[in-house]
Amino acid sequence: xxxIVPPPPNGSLMLAxxxxxxxxxxxxxxxxxxxxxxxxLQANAKITVVTGESVHPILRKYHEMGLLEDLIVRNFRLSDxxxxxxxxxxxxxxxxxxxxxxxxxxxxxAALSEEAVKLIEEFEQCKFKMVLTCxxxxxxxxxxxxxxxxxxxxxxxxxxxxxxxxxxxSVYRQGPLQIMISTNGKSPRxxxxxxxxxxxxxxxxxxxxxxxxxxxxxRFQLQKVYHPGDDTKVIKERMEWNRKITDFYSxxxxxxxKHESIDKILKxxxxxxxxxTLK
Amino acid sequence: xxxIVPPPPNGSLMLAxxxxxxxxxxxxxxxxxxxxxxxxLQANAKITVVTGESVHPILRKYHEMGLLEDLIVRNFRLSDxxxxxxxxxxxxxxxxxxxxxxxxxxxxxAALSEEAVKLIEEFEQCKFKMVLTCxxxxxxxxxxxxxxxxxxxxxxxxxxxxxxxxxxxSVYRQGPLQIMISTNGKSPRxxxxxxxxxxxxxxxxxxxxxxxxxxxxxRFQLQKVYHPGDDTKVIKERMEWNRKITDFYSxxxxxxxKHESIDKILKxxxxxxxxxTLK
Numbered sequence: 297x298x299x300i301v302p303p304p305p306n307g308s309l310m311l312a313x314x315x316x317x318x319x320x321x322x323x324x325x326x327x328x329x330x331x332x333x334x335x336x337l338q339a340n341a342k343i344t345v346v347t348g349e350s351v352h353p354i355l356r357k358y359h360e361m362g363l364l365e366d367l368i369v370r371n372f373r374l375s376d377x378x379x380x381x382x383x384x385x386x387x388x389x390x391x392x393x394x395x396x397x398x399x400x401x402x403x404x405x406a407a408l409s410e411e412a413v414k415l416i417e418e419f420e421q422c423k424f425k426m427v428l429t430c431x432x433x434x435x436x437x438x439x440x441x442x443x444x445x446x447x448x449x450x451x452x453x454x455x456x457x458x459x460x461x462x463x464x465x466s467v468y469r470q471g472p473l474q475i476m477i478s479t480n481g482k483s484p485r486x487x488x489x490x491x492x493x494x495x496x497x498x499x500x501x502x503x504x505x506x507x508x509x510x511x512x513x514x515r516f517q518l519q520k521v522y523h524p525g526d527d528t529k530v531i532k533e534r535m536e537w538n539r540k541i542t543d544f545y546s547x548x549x550x551x552x553x554k555h556e557s558i559d560k561i562l563k564x565x566x567x568x569x570x571x572x573t574l575k
Numbered sequence: 576x577x578x579i580v581p582p583p584p585n586g587s588l589m590l591a592x593x594x595x596x597x598x599x600x601x602x603x604x605x606x607x608x609x610x611x612x613x614x615x616l617q618a619n620a621k622i623t624v625v626t627g628e629s630v631h632p633i634l635r636k637y638h639e640m641g642l643l644e645d646l647i648v649r650n651f652r653l654s655d656x657x658x659x660x661x662x663x664x665x666x667x668x669x670x671x672x673x674x675x676x677x678x679x680x681x682x683x684x685a686a687l688s689e690e691a692v693k694l695i696e697e698f699e700q701c702k703f704k705m706v707l708t709c710x711x712x713x714x715x716x717x718x719x720x721x722x723x724x725x726x727x728x729x730x731x732x733x734x735x736x737x738x739x740x741x742x743x744x745s746v747y748r749q750g751p752l753q754i755m756i757s758t759n760g761k762s763p764r765x766x767x768x769x770x771x772x773x774x775x776x777x778x779x780x781x782x783x784x785x786x787x788x789x790x791x792x793x794r795f796q797l798q799k800v801y802h803p804g805d806d807t808k809v810i811k812e813r814m815e816w817n818r819k820i821t822d823f824y825s826x827x828x829x830x831x832x833k834h835e836s837i838d839k840i841l842k843x844x845x846x847x848x849x850x851x852t853l854k
Contacts, residue, residue, distance in 0.1 A: 300633055300636050300637075300640075302613075302616055302637060302640065302642055303613045303614075303616045303617045304617065304748075305616060305617060305618075305619045306617075306619060306751070307617040307618055307748060307751070307753050308591035308592060308593060308617075308618055308753060309591070309592040309593075309594050309614055309615060309617065309618035309620070310589075310590075310591055310592070310614075310743075310744065310746050310753055310755035311589075311590055311591075311592050311741040311742065311743065311744075311755075312587035312588070312589055312590075312741060312742040312743075312744055312755070312757040312759065313587060313588040313589070313590050313740065313741045314587060314588075314736075314739060314740060314741060314742065315588050334581075334582045335582075335588055335589075336588060337581055337582045337584060338582045338583065338584060338585075338586040338587075338588065339584075339586055339587055339588035340584045340585060341588070354579055357579050358579075358581060361579075361581065363581055372684075373684075374684055389724075389725045390669065390725065392725060393722065393725040393726065405651075405652075405653055405715065405718055407714070407718065408718070408721055412721075413721060416721050416724050416725060417724075419724065419725070420724050425740075435686070436684065439684055439686065439687070442687055442691075442692060442695050443672065445668075445695050445696075445698065445699050446668045446669065446671060446672040446695060446698070447672065447727065448726065448727010448728070449727070450729065457593075460593060461592065461593060461704075462590040462591060462592045462593060463590065463591040463593065464589075464590065464591075465589060465590075465591055467589050469583075469586060472585070472586070472758045472759045472761045473756070473757075473758050473769075474586050474587060474589055474756075474757050474758075474759065475754060475755065475756050475757075476589035476590075476591070476754065476755045476757075477752070477753075477754050478591040478752075478753050478754075478755075479751045479752050479753075479787050480591065480751045480753065482751045482787050482790075482791055483786075483787050483790045483791065483821070485790070485817065485818055485821040485822070486783075486786060486787060486790055486821060486826070486829070489821065489822065489826055490752075490783075490826060493825070493826060494777060494778075494826065498773060498777065499773075504765075504769075507762075507765060508758050508761050508762050508765060511761075511762045511764070511765055512761055512762065538764065539764055542762070542764040542765060542768065543764070543768065546772075547765070547768055547769060547772060547773065550765070
């Protein structure tokens with residue numbers, strides 16, 4: 297235990313955020329807003345843009361194509377932060393919290409009523425999950441940040457790192473594979489260069505989308521046909537074999553493998569194939 | 576405008592989350608909890624671990640080393656989700672929100688009092704920014720999720736993607752540079768392989784920490800000495816030159832450059848150096 301070296305600090309927490317079908321608000325409609333919307337479209341967010349200024353033609357086009365939840369061209373109002381919340385839903389959820397605030401003396405945690413759970417799920421669907429301001433009006437941006445903090449909404453104020461719950465980075469994507477490069481705000485341009493000069497040349501010659509699909513097929517067949525079952529032991533065995541078989545072939549192999557070859561590999565389960573199986 | 580191709584959907588929103596000096600709660604203390612804590616330590620979070628089970632020896636060691644805010648070994652209580660919130664602060668912030676709920680008729684958005692802003696900032700510091708459950712008790716995890724949704728806290732339940740605001744990925748790090756690889760939950764093992772077999776061999780021969788430091792020095796000197804000023808035109812000129820000079824040299828060049836060479840480049844501002852400046 298003497299040689300425990302904790303991870304070095306002063307980085308970011310790199311995360312793949314899930315905003316599929318969740319409301320996200322973008323304030324402003326210029327170049328930065330367009331870049332934010334492009335990120336959000338990749339994650340299937342329900343995007344609402346509020347802007348009092350002129351609208352980027354591509355954002356307007358996105359709206360015409362039905363890609364935005366809404367494009368509202370008028371001055372921002374603080375009440376926009378609860379745009380899709382039915383009247384009183386927030387208060388009702390808060391009161392729910394208050395009711396269940398005390399843990400039982402015996403350490404048991406009481407379950408919520410079905411009605412209460414539904415209310416929480418409804419609230420989760422109607423509230424904004426995040427708010428991104430992309431405007432030059434810092435006092436307004438800051439006022440939005442303040443209100444969001446009270447409402448429990450994550451915020452990014454463009455160009456104001458101190459008021460950002462999260463930063464964007466350079467992202468390379470190929471189907472389900474996504475790679476984000478960040479220098480923790482220190483050199484966004486270098487991130488872009490690393491993406492362009494190092495990642496793209498290395499990854500564009502590979503069909504990683506097929507590799508992911510192939511590994512998904514392998515896992516699915518293993519679970520449904522070759523080693524089904526839900527108990528902990530079986531799940532553990534599957535995970536172990538999956539891990540080892542993924543490492544058994546090269547990334548390049550997985551990119552070009554056919555389902556017939558995967559079927560052959562599966563038939564050997566729980567053994568591992570000989571090195572020349574794919575030849 | 577006919578050829579606008581929106582970004583492909585069905586991915587994640589890749590983000591660098593900022594939890595420096597913010598409270599984060601980890602429920603559980605096994606292998607998964609340790610992995611979460613390692614991610615969080617990289618981002619300087621104030622980590623509290625609550626666990627009724629046995630504690631991973633490395634987590635115990637981390638606590639002894641003073642790396643954790645707290646390690647609480649007892650059954651989880653719902654009130655733990657407000658562990659660091661002074662009594663009534665949440666309610667006072669909510670009431671604040673209620674007071675300022677209406678926008679003025681003339682479209683002006685009223686500023687908050689200094690006292691109110693302080694209260695919001697205090698709340699932001701004392702509330703949990705995120706909660707990560709790493710336990711086998713799904714009903715309890717789900718109950719924690721429900722309460723967090725009411726409290727405006729982001730949540731990740733290990734192994735329950737449907738209840739996760741975010742996923743973790745494989746992360747390669749070199750100083751301030753961080754690269755996250757994700758397949759959107761489809762093949763974590765492939766992410767690990769891509770990191771090990773593709774990214775590490777390519778990046779370990781480069782001193783990217785120096786590249787980031789060098790570009791930071793260049794930017795700082797440009798702003799303080801060679802082209803100071805705060806007006807929009809000057810900032811734009813600096814950004815433009817910065818962008819172009821970053822691209823002028825290769826990533827490899829920036830990794831090995833000396834400050835004397837950077838000073839030479841800066842003296843040429845706003846010109847660009849000839850191709851053999853570094854020779």
